Amino acid sequence: MAARRVQRVAAPLRSQVLELLREDMLASEFEPGERLVEARLCARYEVSRTVIREVLRQLESEGLVTTVPNRGPVVTELTPFDVKALFEVRCALEGLAGALFAERATAEQRxxxxxxxxxxxGTYGExxxxxxxxxxxxxxxxxxAGAVNPVIDSTLRGIHARVQMxxxxxxxxxxxxPETIRELAAIHDAAxxxxxxxxxxxxxxxxxxNAAATTLRELSARQLEHQEPTVG
Structure with a gap:
């Protein structure tokens, strides 16, 4: 992997590396289940082991990294059961957030x-x-923010961090x-x-x-692609 140079100004190093590593996970630079080796991460982001360890601890607290005995930190690998559980909670909380937004949001937030x-x-498709x-x-x-409920806010942040992957x-x-735009338009209209x-x-x-159904379908397809071919 090529080095990802961190700008040593503005945001603290830890924050910059945290954001870069999240981006790389999202871009599949690191696959689910892959070991996150400190030495390689230090070389990639050109920072110290201390910074990398702090970043990995933060990502573990968000559920994006899992520490496995005898292997160390790995990119969290979500099973279909995990995905269903996440989306069940997300569905309930976002439904409540939408209802509360309709009741509590300011004119500016609307x-x-x-x-x-x-x-x-205008731009989502491209x-x-x-x-x-x-x-x-x-x-x-x-x-x-318009729901004005700090418990929903903090809980959804953790869920969204894992769903982001x-x-x-x-x-x-x-x-x-186009389905996404139609669905968000319905939320905007109602709320x-x-x-x-x-x-x-x-x-x-x-x-x-709908997002859950699509995710599970695509996850299943990806798992099939990565399966070892059977020997006839």
Missing amino acids: EDLGKVLQRMS ADLAERLAMKDEFYSILI LRGLSMQAEGRA AVRGDAGAAREACEVHVR
Whole structure:
């Protein structure tokens, strides 16, 4: 792997490396189940072992890295059961967040949600994965802030960190981009335009259920691709 030079200004080194390693995991530079060897990471990001260890501890707390006995830290490998469990909780919490946004969001937050959706509608189909993720994150950041519930906020942050590793599967699936825009438009209409808590909850749940189905389908396909060919 080529070295990823860290800018030694602005954000602290730890924060920069943390962001770079997350990006590389998302881009499949590190595959699920792959060992994260400190020496290789030090060389790749050109930082000390101390920084790498701090970053790995942070990613482990987020569920993105798992420490395996006799192997050390590895990229967390989510099973279909893990994925279903994550999306079940995400569905419930985002549904609640949508309902609370409909009831509690300020006029400015409602307007901001519409602006993000408008930008997504114009660029989402042609955007690369990183750009799509950034727009989705912005949409959800506004939605969750408008729910005004710190427990939902902190809990969803942990869930989204783990789901982030799977979003590449669902967001790049054929035909998923226009479906995503339609689903987010339904959330915006119910929560921000009409202020209908029940409809907002349902729209959020539909979006998560569809994302879960796509993710599980793509995960299954990827696992089949990586299976060893059987000897006849």
